[in-house]
Amino acid sequence: MPFITNHKNQSFLITLFLFIPIFYILIYSKNFINIQHKDLNKEDKINLAIKHFIQQTQTPINKQTPKNILEQKIPTPNKVINNPIKKPIPKANQPVKSKPLPKPQQTIPLSQPTVSNSTISSTTISNNDFLKEIKLAIDNTLVYPRQAQKMRMSGEVLVEFTWTNQQILKNLKVITPSKYKLLNESALQTIHLASKYFPKYDQTFNIRIPIIYKIN
Incomplete structure (x- = not known):
């Protein structure tokens, strides 16, 4: 063929055949990177969704701060009312009756x-x-x-x-x-x-x- 027999045309074809595989490789690698990037984005979204779900299910723990402790009322002890003890009134000395002494044995x-x-x-x-x-x-x-x-x-x-x-x-x-x-x-x-x-x-x-x- 006159087109192929030309030396310049032959060089062009050879170069084209060499670059076609490289071109496919570049396109495939770009698609692969995009796929991986999408997969990573999906995993990140799943992880974020799981973390968000865990944070919602955890019950908040109310920590009692020292300020709250101080605000609690301290119960005051009941006051003990000391009733005055009534002192007995001393009775007047009564005359002691003399008992007869027993006879000595x-x-x-x-x-x-x-x-x-x-x-x-x-x-x-x-x-x-x-x-x-x-x-x-x-x-x-x-x-x-x-x-x-x-x-x-x-x-x-x-x-x-x-x-x-x-x-x-x-x-x-x-x-x-x-x-x-x-x-x-x-x-x-x-x-x-x-x-x-x-x-x-x-x-x-x-x-x-x-x-x-x-x-x-």
């Missing part, structure tokens, strides 16, 4: 009974029938524990008691104890048992009697 000291082979002996107590019966009651009810005898316990226990005219034993106690607790308890137990057999008397007496525990 007689204390009868008994002679010292001894324990010999678990018996009580006395010499002067038999001079009075009343005291003799008390001594006999103590003799018959004497408590001398076997344990104390086996351990060779001996000693003196001074006891005191009150025997009323109603045949009631009162105020039984140990005045002077021995060094053995067992003997002290035995002496009190002896008086308790013997009081069941004490004689009746028209007066009330305080009697103090020493009991000596001795094993021969």
